[in-house]
Amino acid sequence: MLTVAQKAIITATVPLLETGGEALTTHFYRILLGEHPEVRPLFNQASQANGEQPRALANGVLMYARHIDRLEALGDLAAQIVNKHVALQVLPEHYPIVGACLLRAIREVLGAEVATDAVIDAWAAAYDELANLLIGAEAAAYDRNASAPGGWRGARPFRVARKEAESDEITSFYLEPVDEQPVLDFEPGQYISLCLQVNGQEVRRNYSLSAAPNGRSYRISIKREPGGVVSNHLHDEVHEGSTLDVFPPSGAFTLAHSERPLVLISGGVGITPTLAMLESALRTARPIRFVHCARSHKVHAFRASIDALAKKHPQLERFYCYEEAPQPRSDAQPHAVGRLDAQTLSQWMPAAKQDVRDVDAYFLGPKPFMRQVKRSLRELGVPEHQVRYEFFGPASALD
Incomplete structure (x- = not known):
């Protein structure tokens, strides 16, 4: 249990974390991953290399230190951490390491002059408090997944029933359980994790579920990333009939119930969770605006299926924006060319009333794209609490 004096020490270290938190977490990962190979599968090496994971951890540590007296003020951060941990199957025995x-x-x-014994003792107590909170929440999530209809605990083998190219870069994998039993339901927007052996090493990756739940199978749609070890393995080495170990669905970026108009905005492979959201929302009467941005028609996945849905459901309007202009006589013409900006987005959204656009907006894509969309939604008067996105790292990076 943290004492008042220890909480004061934690609070006093906030300025140090603000100036050197990323250096600290980078050194932490160097120690952890260098000396404890058993935990390496829990971490994305690509996110280590580009600095995203150290920045995300630094942000989490800083937020925890700032709110040590009122952890409820952390808001969605704790839920996001729990969902990531559950997706990757973080277990109690990992926390002491x-x-x-x-x-x-x-x-x-x-x-040693700054990190005195008193400082280390305070942080040890703070870490134990946070670890116990997370372990309890994760245990409850594991129990829910195991006891729910179609649920399971740990890895479950799934067979690749079908593999289908959706664009020059994105391929869908249709997964069915080897035991032919029902599968766990999920909330549109959630993801599953795969546990793979790649080049003799165990790796785990999260992939959004790109089709609405049906109780029998899952679909994930994966972009081939240049130099991406795991994505290239899946595209090149995993075929129809291959077996993959799958962890249960998880994730906090989910479609909330609402009667407000829905705006789904995606860039590139960020389209995947919005597809499940769209399918689910079309079962209601709410108006939907579906906005997707891609470099070109060659890498625009799911255009034909979205167009077919728009013909079938008058409540759905869809808009496409390409960075590159297509050939004049191409059948795959976009609604706009260039980068999506506030002016273009304004034309595709429901009109504002008294400078407020009363819509629910969900968006996902590359970080520069998300930064622009977040800024545009603010300019266009969408209330902040009605804007939802999923982002690996500190939210401030999008401001």
Whole structure:
């Protein structure tokens, strides 16, 4: 249990984290992944290399330190962490390893004069408190997944029943359980995790579910990333009939019930969770605007299926924006060319009333795209609490 004095020490370290938090977490990951290979599958090496994972952890540590007296103020952050941990199957035995490496990193980066025994003891107590909170929430989630209809615990083997190219870059994988039993339902917007052996190493990756739940199978749609070890393995080495280990659905970026007009905005492979959201929303009467941005028609996945849905459902309007202009006589003409900006988005959204656009907006895509969309939605008067997105890293990076 944290004492008042220990909470004061944690609060006092906030300025140090604000100026050196990323250096600390980078050193932490170097220790953890270098000395504990058993936890490496829980971490995305690509996110390590580009700095996203250290930045995300630094943001989480900083937020925790700032709100040590009122953890309820962390809002959705704790739920996001729990969902990521459950998706990757983080277990109680992993926490002592992580804690020991974090305390060592604090000592080595800040130095013994700053990271005194009292500081280390305070952070050890704070870490134990946070770990116990997360372990309890994750245990409850594991139990829910195991006890729900079609649910399971840990890895479950699924067979690739079908593999279908959706564009020059994106391929869909239709997964059916080997045991031919029902599968766990999920909320549109959630993802599953795959546990794979790639080049003799275990890796785990999250992929959004790109079709509405049906109780029998899952669909994920994966972009081939240049140099992406896992995505290229899936595209080249995994075929129809292959078996994959799958962890249960997870994720907090989900479609909330509402009668307001729905605006779904995606860029590139960010389209995948919006597809499940769209299918689910079409079962209601709410108006829907579906906006998708791609580099060109060659990499625009699911255009034909979205067009077919728009013909069938008058409540759905769809708009496409390509960075590159297509050939004049091409059948795949977009509604706009260039980068999506506030002016273009304004034309595709329901009109504002008294400078407010009363819609629910969900968006996902590459970080520069998300930054622009977030800014545009603010300019166009969409209330902040009606804007939802999923982003790996500190939310401030999109402002």
